[in-house]
Amino acid sequence: MGKYLRLAFILILALLTGYGVLVTVAELPPYGADTNLTYNQVSERYINGALEDTGVPNMVTAIVLDYRAYDTMFETIVLFTAVIAVLITLKGAQEEGDRK
Amino acid sequence: MKDFVLRRVVALLLPFIQMFGIYVIMHGHTSPGGAFAGGMVVGLGVIGFSTVFGIEQGKTKMPEHVTTITESYGTLWYILMGLVGIFKGLPFLANKLAVDVGVPGELTSGGLIGLIGVGVGIRVASTMVTLFFTMMEEEA
Numbered sequence: 310m311g312k313y314l315r316l317a318f319i320l321i322l323a324l325l326t327g328y329g330v331l332v333t334v335a336e337l338p339p340y341g342a343d344t345n346l347t348y349n350q351v352s353e354r355y356i357n358g359a360l361e362d363t364g365v366p367n368m369v370t371a372i373v374l375d376y377r378a379y380d381t382m383f384e385t386i387v388l389f390t391a392v393i394a395v396l397i398t399l400k401g402a403q404e405e406g407d408r409k
Numbered sequence: 410m411k412d413f414v415l416r417r418v419v420a421l422l423l424p425f426i427q428m429f430g431i432y433v434i435m436h437g438h439t440s441p442g443g444a445f446a447g448g449m450v451v452g453l454g455v456i457g458f459s460t461v462f463g464i465e466q467g468k469t470k471m472p473e474h475v476t477t478i479t480e481s482y483g484t485l486w487y488i489l490m491g492l493v494g495i496f497k498g499l500p501f502l503a504n505k506l507a508v509d510v511g512v513p514g515e516l517t518s519g520g521l522i523g524l525i526g527v528g529v530g531i532r533v534a535s536t537m538v539t540l541f542f543t544m545m546e547e548e549a
Binding site for chain 2: 360362363364365366367369370371373374375378379381382385386388389391392395396399400402
């Protein structure tokens with residue numbers, strides 16, 4: 310009996326989650342419409358103001374290292390973390406092998 | 410690898426590859442490319458040299474105590490550049506407000522962007538080399 314109760318609970322939970330997902334999808338703006346919120350003044354501002362704001366002709370660098378400087382900073386921290394993870398995994402295993 | 414032609418060509422090309430990578434890092438803000446691409450070129454130059462001449466020979470080009478320093482201080486240099494804004498009473502990583510950005514198109518223009526780019530380039534190059542050496546050592 311407990312098994313069936315658990316299955317029924319899981320089914321209800323799955324249906325509720327599916328309902329929530331479907332409602333969210335129905336509320337999304339139409340794909341590719343020019344009235345969408347993502348087509349706002351930000352890209353226009355970057356294209357027109359990058360040279361004046363940063364003094365850099367390369368717009369990609371202007372966005373990556375000035376407008377989105379926080380993002381790039383944490384990207385370098387991600388690289389640091391990746392190297393630490395590889396070093397711990399491989400070098401640690403080597404030293405353990407040496408001890409044996 | 411013992412092929413004579415390969416060894417000669419790689420040995421002759423290495424300085425030019427490194428020079429091109431450093432050029433791409435330094436001119437990331439005035440021409441196409443950037444710190445990530447330039448650091449990748451520098452790192453891949455050393456990696457190509459090590460694949461032909463062997464890991465031991467490659468490690469003399471970029472020893473472990475050098476990569477330790479570059480690994481540690483690449484990100485710290487970035488954060489230090491961000492603190493320039495704080496010392497001037499402005500937001501973290503402020504660029505135009507904190508320093509003079511100069512004439513667009515010159516090497517010294519862009520304020521902190523060029524300096525940050527050098528840090529990111531060193532960081533990417535040393536990451537590539539460290540990952541390569543560590544994984545090749547594991548295999549050997």
